[in-house]
Amino acid sequence: MLMISTFFVLGVVFGSFFHVIGQRVPVNESFLVGRSICRHCERTLNWYELIPVASFVLLRRKCGHCHHPISWTYPIIELLTGCLFAFSYQHIGFNLELLSALLLVSLLIIVLVSDLQYMLIPNSILFYFLLLFIFLQMQITHISIWNNILGGITGFAIIAVIILLSQGGMGGGDMKLFGLLGFILGIKKVLFALFLSSIIGAIIGTGYLLLAKIELKEPIPFSPFIVIGTMISFYYGDMFLNWYGSFLR
Incomplete structure (x- = not known):
């Protein structure tokens, strides 16, 4: 329980950092230098305004200077990252594959922030x-690199075909992201992740249309559905695929 709590706290802290990366990188701002500021009044934030989750609660969701509302995405991203870090440790244990899971969570959280705010995946x-996962793959010698390479090609190619057929229904960022996810997950799991992402996106998108929250051709970020589909596939893909394969025998 202590280790799970530790990974949760680490995830919350890293989630705050990932939020900064997702905000700054798409607009070519450095995330390594420069203090965080209020995006409304541009005042440099004090240390006590930067405590993950706690500052959001203590400040009652308002900037301490201009009282402009603070976005709910801050605590949501921090808590989501904490939960995923803790679950990864509980599900996998302490080994190299845990590092792979934490890197995948980190990638998806940064992409989620960037896509939600700018509809852009840098x-x-x-x-x-990609460089980090290539290096990590070289350390996990019992897994074939060819499955990763073919998975990357498959993920990239399928989204490329969808873009061509739908004339822009998905973006180039999604295509490159699925290429990377294919390298991480392998062929079968990236196909399963794409299937889940599409189903979840279709259900939620239809719900928004019925509730008149969006227009018919209004673009919406696809990354939230990719995050859900990818994490389910990463943790439970083998179980679902084996279950499905049992019906084909």
Whole structure:
């Protein structure tokens, strides 16, 4: 229980950092230098205004200077990252595959923030995570690299075909992201992740249309559905695929 709590706290702290990366990288701002500021009044924030989750509660969701409302995405992202870090440790244990899970969570959280705020998935983020996963893959010698390479090609190619057929129904960022996810997950799991993401996106998108929350051709960020589909596939993909395969025998 102590280790699970530790990973939860680490996730909350890293989630706050990932939020900064997702906000700054798409607009070419450095996330390594410069203090955080209020996006409304541009005042530099004090240390006690930067405590993950706690500051949001203590400040009653308002900037301490201009009293402009603070977005709910801050505590949601921090708590989501904490939960995913803790679950990853509980599900996998302490080994190299846990590092792979934490890197995947980190990638998806940064992409989620960026896509929600700018509807953009930066190439630089995908490139740096690709290098990290290639290095990690070299350390996990019992897994074939060819499954990763073919998975990357498959994920990239399928989204490319969807873009061509739908004339822009998905973006180039989604295509490159699924290429990276295919490298991480392998062929079967990336196909399962794409299937789940599409189903979840269709259900939620239809719900928004019925509730008149969006217009018919209004673009919506696809990353929240990708996060859900990918995490389910990563943790439970083998179980679902084996269950499905048992019906085909």
